[in-house]
Amino acid sequence: MTKLHAFTVYYVKKARNHRWRCSDVTFWCVDEHLCNQWIQALKELLEMQKSRPKQLLVYINPYGGKRQGKRIYEQKVAPLFSLASISTDVVITEHANHAKDNLFEVNIYKYDGVVCVGGDGMFSEVMHGLIGRIQKDSGIDQNNPKASLVQCNIRIGIIPAGSTDCICYSTVGISDPVTSALHIIVGDCQPLDVSSVHHNNMFLKYSVSLLGYGFYGDILKDSEKKRWMGPMRYDYSGFKTFLSHHYYEGTIAYQPAKHTLGSPRDKDSCRTGCYICKKSEQQLAEQHKDCGLKHEEGEEEWKVIKGKFLAINAVNMSCACPRSPKGLSPAAHLADGSADLILVRKCSRFDFLRYLVRHTNQDDQFDFPFVDVYRVKSFQFTSKLSEDNESNVMDIGKKRFGQFCRDHPACCCNIVNSTWNCDGETLDSSAIEVRVHCQLMKLFARGIEENCKDEAAYSQNSAEQLL
Ligand SMILES: CCCCCCCCCCCCC/C=C/[C@@H](O)[C@H](COP(=O)(O)O)NC(=O)CCCCCCCCCCCCCCC
Ligand SMILES: Nc1ncnc2c1ncn2[C@@H]1O[C@H](COP(=O)(O)OP(=O)(O)O)[C@@H](O)[C@H]1O
Numbered sequence: 001m002t003k004l005h006a007f008t009v010y011y012v013k014k015a016r017n018h019r020w021r022c023s024d025v026t027f028w029c030v031d032e033h034l035c036n037q038w039i040q041a042l043k044e045l046l047e048m049q050k051s052r053p054k055q056l057l058v059y060i061n062p063y064g065g066k067r068q069g070k071r072i073y074e075q076k077v078a079p080l081f082s083l084a085s086i087s088t089d090v091v092i093t094e095h096a097n098h099a100k101d102n103l104f105e106v107n108i109y110k111y112d113g114v115v116c117v118g119g120d121g122m123f124s125e126v127m128h129g130l131i132g133r134i135q136k137d138s139g140i141d142q143n144n145p146k147a148s149l150v151q152c153n154i155r156i157g158i159i160p161a162g163s164t165d166c167i168c169y170s171t172v173g174i175s176d177p178v179t180s181a182l183h184i185i186v187g188d189c190q191p192l193d194v195s196s197v198h199h200n201n202m203f204l205k206y207s208v209s210l211l212g213y214g215f216y217g218d219i220l221k222d223s224e225k226k227r228w229m230g231p232m233r234y235d236y237s238g239f240k241t242f243l244s245h246h247y248y249e250g251t252i253a254y255q256p257a258k259h260t261l262g263s264p265r266d267k268d269s270c271r272t273g274c275y276i277c278k279k280s281e282q283q284l285a286e287q288h289k290d291c292g293l294k295h296e297e298g299e300e301e302w303k304v305i306k307g308k309f310l311a312i313n314a315v316n317m318s319c320a321c322p323r324s325p326k327g328l329s330p331a332a333h334l335a336d337g338s339a340d341l342i343l344v345r346k347c348s349r350f351d352f353l354r355y356l357v358r359h360t361n362q363d364d365q366f367d368f369p370f371v372d373v374y375r376v377k378s379f380q381f382t383s384k385l386s387e388d389n390e391s392n393v394m395d396i397g398k399k400r401f402g403q404f405c406r407d408h409p410a411c412c413c414n415i416v417n418s419t420w421n422c423d424g425e426t427l428d429s430s431a432i433e434v435r436v437h438c439q440l441m442k443l444f445a446r447g448i449e450e451n452c453k454d455e456a457a458y459s460q461n462s463a464e465q466l467l
């Protein structure tokens with residue numbers, strides 16, 4: 001009988017396992033003026049949310065993971081962005097390094113954030129583009145391993161469409177494109193530690209998830225030849241690498257992270273609004289203030305370990321992913337200015353398997369006599385082979401034996417080098433120097449939220465997050 005007026009509110013609904021969904025509710029009203037007042041008030045409230053992005057630059061890797069990046073973005077993400085009035089410039093990459101190079105050319109400062117659709121490798125590319133561009137614009141030389149890098153305030157959003165998607169999983173709690181899109185829309189912000197990797201005063205790469213030598217380096221190297229297999233390539237190469245059971249000899253020197261409150265053996269992990277990250281960042285800033293710039297990090301205590309290792313893993317975050325929901329170091333922190341250095345010494349195949357299996361269950365993977373874990377702010381690695389080469393102890397017999405071993409990898413010998421797996425990209429050098437830069441960049445995420453047991457709390461919270 002009477003004409004009804006209406007408006008629809010779209011909001012975030014929290015579902016199980018850290019999944020977010022977009023839901024809507026329509027309000028009806030007979031009074032047109034009242035209806036418009038409500039719409040106006042809601043628009044003004046949204047306008048006040050300054051952390052929400054309005055303009056985004058999007059890079060899509062059409063070949064990542066199961067090659068679904070373009071479809072995922074167009075079908076699941078773009079409609080949400082347009083609902084939230086976010087305007088986008090979309091680049092579908094045509095080759096590796098396209099996104100990275102592009103970030104050095106475009107006016108990045110007009111965007112509120114950069115979104116990458118792909119896996120950890122694609123994220124790494126975008127991160128290198130952004131951090132590299134900011135350093136270039138600020139006149140910082142990335143080749144200087146001691147340079148104090150300029151923080152990047154342009155946030156990166158990850159729409160997972162890759163093979164491992166560990167960075168997304170470890171910062172959101174799930175690899176789900178819709179959940180990640182909603183975190184971008186509500187303007188979440190999660191600072192992230194970044195490690196710089198150098199060799200002989202030459203910048204090689206940045207790393208945020210896994211920097212792995214031995215087991216994970218060998219898996220990556222083998223799996224690159226099997227890209228056609230998609231994400232399965234890692235299981236195939238993982239199995240092969242497990243059987244080959246290579247160990248590598250080398251020396252690690254590290255500086256313990258004294259500013260952090262936590263330890264890698266803690267029972268509690270990094271969660272939204274993490275107190276340990278906040279406190280550790282403050283203490284690090286105070287240390288820097290107290291010591292002034294004259295305090296050289298090189299002067300601080302270094303600990304040295306020599307040995308034969310099946311794997312050397314340095315992680316800036318837990319590295320949780322669907323394959324291992326608790327990750328390589330379950331208590332690692334996203335933004336405490338430290339990395340967890342995990343050393344897995346030579347052991348039997350059976351023991352190594354026991355170690356691997358503990359990544360998938362509740363048992364402690366550090367509780368083995370052949371596994372050590374340290375929280376560090378920097379470390380260096382030199383393989384036995386490069387040490388020998390550098391000191392010119394070139395034994396012809398050893399060289400021949402090295403050749404023999406390359407031809408017969410089943411012999412498990414330790415003469416050849418492995419490669420470093422740096423967030424899913426291989427590094428050219430085996431000798432590296434690594435330094436953690438506290439909170440160098442920011443993501444559109446909020447860390448993993450504490451599991452909410454009470455279902456009612458989900459619906460109560462949901463109303464706060466209007467789109
Ligand atoms: C027996 C089962 C053991 C399962 C152990 C699983 C441990 C998984 C830890 C994964 C840490 C991942 C760290 C993240 C790395 C990514 O940055 C990086 C790049 O990702 P992107 O391709 O998306 O760009 N990904 C990777 O380097 C891949 C890591 C490979 C993980 C697969 C490991 C499978 C191991 C299978 C061993 C099988 C032993 C079987 C013995 C009978
Ligand atoms: N158009 C493209 N063609 C080929 N390689 C690309 C393209 N765009 C990005 N890449 C590269 O592909 C690599 C893997 O991408 P990623 O999205 O991480 O997929 P995956 O998780 O399957 O490894 C990255 O190193 C990236 O530089």
Ligand SMILES: [Ca+2]
Nearest residue numbers: 193316333338
């Ligand atoms: Ca960290």
